[in-house]
Amino acid sequence: MTNVLLQDWDTPFQIAPFDAIKDEDFAPALDVALERHRAEIDAIAGNTEAATFANTIEALEAVGHDLNKVLGTFYTVAGADSNPAREALQRDFSPKLAAHFAEISGNKALFARVAAVHDARDGLGLTDEQARVLMLTHRGFVRSGAALVGADEARMKVIKGRLAELGTSFTQNLLADERDWFMELDEGDLSGLPAFVVDTARAAGQEKGAEGPVVTLSRSLIVPFLQFSTRRDLREVAYKAWTARGANGGETDNRAIAAEILALREERVKLLGYDNFAAYKLETEMAKTPEAVRDLLMDVWKPAKAQAVADAWVLEQMMVQDGVNGPLAPWDWRFYSERRRKELHDLDEAEVKPYFQLERMIEASFSCATRLFGLEFKPLDVPLYHADCRAWEVTRKGAHVAVFIGDYFARGSKRSGAWCSAMRAQAKFPKVQAPVVINVCNFAKGDPALLSYDDARTLFHEFGHALHQMLSDVTYDSISGTSVARDFVELPSQLYEHWLEVPEVLREFAVHAETGAAMPQALLDNVLAAATYDMGFQTVEYVASAMVDLTFHEGAAPADPMATQAQVLEEMGMPSAISMRHATPHFAHVFAGDGYSSGYYSYMWSEVMDADAFAAFEEAGGPFDPEQARALETHILSTGGSADAGALYKAFRGRLPGVEALLKGRGLHAG
């Protein structure tokens, strides 16, 4: 019998038949899929006819169908619902896949054909999209080392395989540290915690098999614990455990892994002729150079730090009034900040939360997409990989657009954070293929499930990524959806967060879980005003992480990344009561893979654009202005990576934005 992963799926919209897939199916399916892909590649490389766009570049777009199915399915469950078997598979797969793709990018005959088409590009009469795919394919080969020969080529292969392994170990160590640590709380330890935190702590205790409530390292539990617990001693213990993830010594320690990753990255790009990893990495980005990134970060750092220092002084006075002698420690910031927030905005998380029901926020994110883009969402009953997952069919004027899957709740088998991925990307070649898109979050479970305002923003954020995938309208898979420059990919997601802030959206969907009443105007005003509260802190913890990331990759790789991290923070004058948002041993963005390495700045780069892009709506007919919505879809949401990111933005807005829009959006003041 054929492996279910390799069959044609006759499920609705050919969604992976999760109920029929067993963990033991993945390894044999991958082997067959890799073998088929290899044969397809060999056929393209070994073609005796002269290389053409169709028989080389387009042919490459058409292959790997089985591989995409197997990996799209596997990585969905490995990230969102792991278990020891899946962790073992992931460890086996990553060197295998690295070797497979290294074999393709190192295929001399194939590269010769790609280079031949590239050389002849001006006379081929290609469409803009085809020319773009050709440029990207050729550049991808060159950057991965296709032009290397002999010892350099062999070394490159070793480096890439090792980097893939190290990235997987980094992630798994982090997951292990997050899963293993918890702190049991006696009834007396619950002091200051609102009911929703206690409920979450009790649910977590049950999951861990503890007698009573526990604090875990899940962001949705530890952050509210740090905000509300009056027990400074427990906050300190919890905070230290949280920030020690990946740095606990022993088998799960990530510090040596980080150093090895940085050294290998440097060696890798030097083989390709780049000065350093950042120069290599930024070549394909909208920012283009490390200098441009540093300038942006430092422009933001100065006003953010000034704000944070002023805020720290206020918080320390509050602490002293509490009879606690300073200095303000990192485990104090969220607690006193929460109290100050309450004073300034009279905004109590526990009072706000009942208005942000998960169900209503999902509806809100859908409703905005209906008004802006005419999308409609209908629940879809299909077997998924976990009982908490839900699916919807997305249509427009009755026509199928995509399948959207939401997997919202935190659980031990899910890695932390929130993300969007396409189990199947949109494409029209070799045949029309509608996307299957998934949003994964880590919201606390409850009945009804209630979100913080930040959680609700996360939901809108990930849904913005999902729209980028679902509205994609390109021919080729390789440039579909979110396959864009890294410092551009957060534009649709961060932009979509703005619709949560639209008062009429909040009035309709932010209704009380028990009474059904709309959020009172005063509370609503406060929620909006509070959205830029503590931006000094948030900007500082973020920019510090981005600067450390850039520094790691800008010069020679540091032998001791922890020492370099300390030095960067020292030079920046990092306020002592604030830590990096992600310190090196758990900086998964940078070390779990290559995705955000020397690219963590990109969230802020995108924020420059999202503030400016939303202003386009405000300057026109308002947040639902149909002309602007059409322009956004035409030039950004549907175009994927079919043109340079700067060009796409200019087509939408007519110009490029500056840093002022970002500072205004964060409530910070330049100079």
Ligand SMILES: [Zn+2]
């Ligand atoms: Zn994002």
